[in-house]
Amino acid sequence: MTTTTRTLDPVRIRDDFPILHRQVHGKRLIYLDNTASTQKPRQVINALVQVYEEVYANVHRGIHYLSEAATERYEGARRKVAQFINARSPREVIFVRNTTEGINLVAYAWGMANLRPGDEVLITEMEHHSNIVPWQIICERTGATLRWVPVTPDGYLDLDALERLLTERTRLFAFTAMSNVVGTINPVQELVARAHAVGALVLVDGAQAVPHLPVDVQAWDCDFLAFSGHKMCGPSGIGILYGKRQLLEEMPPFMGGGEMIREVKMTGSRWNEVPHKFEAGTPAIAEAIALGAAVDYLSQLGMEQVAAHERQLVRYAYERLQDIGGLKILGPGPDDRGGVLAFVMESAHPHDIAAILDAEGIAIRAGHHCAQPLHDRYGLVASARASFYIYNTEDEVDALALALHRVNQVFG
Numbered sequence: 001m002t003t004t005t006r007t008l009d010p011v012r013i014r015d016d017f018p019i020l021h022r023q024v025h026g027k028r029l030i031y032l033d034n035t036a037s038t039q040k041p042r043q044v045i046n047a048l049v050q051v052y053e054e055v056y057a058n059v060h061r062g063i064h065y066l067s068e069a070a071t072e073r074y075e076g077a078r079r080k081v082a083q084f085i086n087a088r089s090p091r092e093v094i095f096v097r098n099t100t101e102g103i104n105l106v107a108y109a110w111g112m113a114n115l116r117p118g119d120e121v122l123i124t125e126m127e128h129h130s131n132i133v134p135w136q137i138i139c140e141r142t143g144a145t146l147r148w149v150p151v152t153p154d155g156y157l158d159l160d161a162l163e164r165l166l167t168e169r170t171r172l173f174a175f176t177a178m179s180n181v182v183g184t185i186n187p188v189q190e191l192v193a194r195a196h197a198v199g200a201l202v203l204v205d206g207a208q209a210v211p212h213l214p215v216d217v218q219a220w221d222c223d224f225l226a227f228s229g230h231k232m233c234g235p236s237g238i239g240i241l242y243g244k245r246q247l248l249e250e251m252p253p254f255m256g257g258g259e260m261i262r263e264v265k266m267t268g269s270r271w272n273e274v275p276h277k278f279e280a281g282t283p284a285i286a287e288a289i290a291l292g293a294a295v296d297y298l299s300q301l302g303m304e305q306v307a308a309h310e311r312q313l314v315r316y317a318y319e320r321l322q323d324i325g326g327l328k329i330l331g332p333g334p335d336d337r338g339g340v341l342a343f344v345m346e347s348a349h350p351h352d353i354a355a356i357l358d359a360e361g362i363a364i365r366a367g368h369h370c371a372q373p374l375h376d377r378y379g380l381v382a383s384a385r386a387s388f389y390i391y392n393t394e395d396e397v398d399a400l401a402l403a404l405h406r407v408n409q410v411f412g
């Protein structure tokens with residue numbers, strides 16, 4: 001990763017995103033729902049079109065030219081992703097549908113084979129449902145116990161409690177590198193080291209970290225990392241599970257079918273080598289290749305620059321939102337968080353806030369953001385959430401602040 005003093009030019013970047021030039025309800029679109037999904041640059045859209053127009057065929061099957069060309073592009077995308085997260089080898093990169101599928105793969109393939117009564121799986125109160133529910137299901141099936149690291153009132157993991165919760169019974173610690181609600185950036189490297197010290201494996205939910213921060217799986221030393229293409233300028237329907245090679249080789253398959261086998265006999269089957277053992281059936285070929293284009297796009301911008309741009313926007317948004325009466329931002333101050341701001345207002349319900357903003361062309365999300373336990377922790381049913389990406393500007397933050405003042409006028 002190059003670390004230059006280059007800063008992002010969001011105005012120029014916006015030219016690459018056709019959808020940002022459309023209007024909504026007769027107003028210019030201000031897209032602040034990037035935590036849910038990001039928009040796509042022309043480079044990624046073109047990659048999808050180009051695959052279907054020029055190199056489309058099924059992969060890993062044909063002797064024919066097109067199948068070989070598609071396979072080369074598909075495996076090329078895997079190499080790009082491996083490099084992007086600094087995996088030791090592309091073999092450690094499995095194409096899945098999204099973060100959710102990546103976590104379920106580990107829960108079912110590793111969890112069902114390794115967890116038994118007396119074992120513990122540790123997660124945190126700030127997890128997205130996709131890093132909660134699979135563990136609830138697998139713990140129920142295996143008799144293992146699910147434990148939770150509490151979140152402090154200001155949105156940090158309670159590291160003192162972690163000390164008590166990580167024991168020799170902990171088989172896996174699964175946590176998010178960055179909260180999709182309070183935006184907290186967790187100290188991944190330290191958490192991994194502490195889990196490894198008691199012999200636990202670590203799964204990092206990278207759904208929010210990988211699109212927004214430089215990520216190095218070797219520096220983190222995590223055992224698994226799951227993330228989604230659609231949150232990092234890539235298409236929907238494609239995501240990644242990274243796993244350390246030895247672990248992946250020891251794990252049984254998740255799904256059975258074509259592609260994941262070496263040999264099938266009526267008496268039984270033998271598995272393909274990793275990563276193919278975990279890629280049953282025809283994969284999302286064009287989407288994987290276009291994810292490679294998204295990785296190229298972000299790499300060209302530089303992930304240090306992406307993170308710096310969002311930090312700047314979040315600081316600015318903090319300032320601008322400060323003087324809106326009755327508005328409370330959830331979570332840590334601007335220095336310890338990514339570009340996501342969840343908030344509540346005394347004057348209006350989050351859904352009403354989102355509706356008023358929508359009428360102004362401003363897209364934010366309202367609800368529990370698939371993090372109900374975290375909202376329960378704060379005694380909330382819902383919050384409103386604005387989240388930023390590479391193409392957002394201070395100008396748009398100004399428009400957000402103005403619209404929130406209007407919410408107070410309407411409901412206040």
Ligand code: 7TS
Nearest residue numbers: 035036098099100128130180207228369
């Ligand atoms: N983990 C985190 C931290 C997330 O933010 C999300 C999606 C997921 C997992 C699941 O990702 P998926 O691609 O498998 O669906 N977060 C959100 C959100 O905050 N609003 O919509 C989706």
